[in-house]
Amino acid sequence: VHSTQFMEFAEVENHGDFHTSEDGYIHTQDQRGVYIIYDVALEDLKELENQLLLVASQYIKKEKSNVTCEQFSGSNILGWAHASVDRCAVLLDLWTCETAFLEKKCQLLDVYFEAYQHALDPEERFALAQAIIDIMHKRPRFDLKLEYFVNTYKDECICLQLHLQLLKDIVNQQVDAQREYLHKIWREGQRGGIGEFGLPYNVITKQLISLNTSRPTLKNIYLLEFHPSLGLVYLIPKALEYIYQEFYGICRPKTASKTSNLEKQVLQLVVDEWLTMEKPETFYNSQIQKDLFAEVLIEDPALVQEIALSLLEEGADEEKKTSREKQLFILDSFSMLLELAMLRHRLIEVSTESALLARLYKAFAMEAGFGEFHLYLRPMLFESASHGEKADHLPPLYITSLLEDDSCVDRYIPSSLPLSIQEIDSHIGKFSFRTRDGVMQLLCPSAIRNMQLILACQVIQKNALLVAVQQASFCYLVQPPRTLDIKVS
Template sequence: MGSGIEFGLPLSVICKQPVAINNSCPALRKIYLLEFHPSLGMAACVRRALEHAYSELCHTHRPRTADGSIDLEKQLLHLAIAKWAAMDKHDSPYSLQVQRDLFAGVFIEDPLFVRDVGRSFIEAAEEGEGRAGAERQTFVLHAFCRLLEIVTLRYRLLEAASHTAILAQLYKSVAVQMGFDEFHLYLRPVQFEFASHKDKADQPPPVFITSLLEDDSSIDRYTPSCLPLAIQEVDENHIGKFSFRTKEAVLQLMARSGVANLQVALACQTVQKNSLTVAVQQALLCSVDKAAIAMETMDGVLGYRGRDHPTGTSGASTARECESKQPPTTVGTARPLPNQRQRSAVRKRLPEAFVSIQLEKVAPRDLMLNRFLQKKNTAGSIVKNAVEMEKIKRELICDFCSR
């Protein structure tokens, strides 16, 4: 057991030199870098991802010798390095406005600017109300807690949006391979103020997307030029309107119900990220039909037996002779195995495994808009209040996310 002063501190499991997060305050205790920036701990996931990719490649190409396995691993590492060097920024799929308001760290990532925002908010609040003693200390504490909450929510929203951009690219690639278009990823925005009542809004989406191949009139072919944030598909004018780029924008988030709005925006983005994760995983796990598996297995067995010499030569020596006759491979391509082109032609992803994000979200969205119209008709003048309007919208959007 350590001393009482060490209670609650992270375990010192990282045997590196501690760093000071702020040189202007030497009294602060130095900590380890991964304890200050938890996202750096995700670097360990790169190795697990490479190991998983290598196992999938071995399952697909089935190298028959140790040299073939080593060659396949080298090509995977070379391809990973090339992809890493040519990696685009995660904010590139989004619009320039979203890049400036959310991803740009010109203002919000500067600790001195953030400190000035907190002081300005406290000074503006003290001009109208006189606080002294413990009441002022409590107000100052709550103000800076709210500011830290805004910074944390922005970081979590930025991380979820970055993951969504990567998953969206994978979703589009899988959709093309399964014979579908990318408009299944998008939901046409319908603002609360311009919504109309939808009949049969509680109708669930079809179990299999193939049931709509003959009649796809229920599918909207809306395709925006840029990837929108999830909250922008639901409400872009109020809840989805925020910025971290200027002092005035951050003060608006602190003065009004900005924290609650950011929490709702984060919930929408998390739901979008989880939906894409499930859709991509289902499509990749249900990738080959039984006919393709049977033909691929029979092709591998016949190809292996066909290489046996009638004079009794062992299969291992014959495989080494075939391997020595193969031409060298290039980076990014696997060693060509016997009849690999035929197997790739037969391999096909099951269209029944495709999940339309649009169809999964349109029914809950229509129910949300119908409930808003009911509240608007019954509440009357209460809905005209901007604060009450945002409160009702937050409740409805949270219910939409839970569906």
């Protein structure tokens, strides 16, 4: 139920309820401060008690199953009942493991709840609420074939801890990036006027607070500091689930314990990749880093505003016949500027994906027996090609035939990864977002079309790399057919 629909229910009496935390215990109070417990919470507690008793009974019974029926006799009834098994110790272990599991869930929920309080979009808030509910209903995946349940709880707690570590680091980095962006916007202070319309509000750095009352979860923020971009945190569990499903389809674990272990390894891999992840511009040469990835000019709203105003001033020098033509010129100018900013953003995004896929492609190529040059095969010009007789009758040439004789292949290996357009046309691939003059040269219809062509070439290269990597990784899934040794008499 959406929050707006929830507030429309007149019969709901707990709109003013709130919760407090004291010594690790969470208390719910109504609008008058009276401690209350919801009936649904009592039902969930009763259901949890039944589940824990079933788990404890199952593992006690598993210990009893080692005794055969022939060993049962009147004198051995205590041994058959395994009276030596300490039921209280089993319940204590179960209680301790369940408490640790719920504590890890609470820590993870606190991070999502803080992100929820920053979200402003209704759909993002609804998606974050769904992610919170999914974590609340998460239960350990018990493997009844194991001797005891402690390892199951241990794996589940490790999964929650890795998820928490990843989420906290991402959110804290996003908060730092947003603060740096706000500082860049308001470095000269607020002056008022129409020029500041649409910009995010400045943060009053007076008093730091913690949104979480029980324990500090994320960075402390200022009283009126909001970061709506944290609403996109709901995409993180979806991405993790997608990655896990991909590995699940490859590994196909047979038991619940192997499933938990697979999720633990996937989360550990994601955390390691996040902590050691290189900046996307490092895959390309220094010139591309300056011309495309530099944030000095195009990422600064004040400088972009100056470029837009100067573009309008250049158009104002020309004689315009009617006010309608002036309005169309202003609209076209701002449209081109927005289109250029969007093209740069998409080009950076696609270039980053291409660089990551290229690294996987080179790994698969080396495993298949090719060199690193296989990624940089260049088209051969007709002017430099040698004439061959009866070329139309030659058999088809497969790339595998070049493993032994690759003399006809251009073994070109650049020092860094080039853009896709630079492998085809070096003139169109020359652009710059680093200087004001470079951006002004791109603000024309022909330059916009060239940027669209550059983006299209990069998307094609990314899709080709994606298909090649998926095809190569599919080879690991295909099992070689088994041959039966049949003797013919």
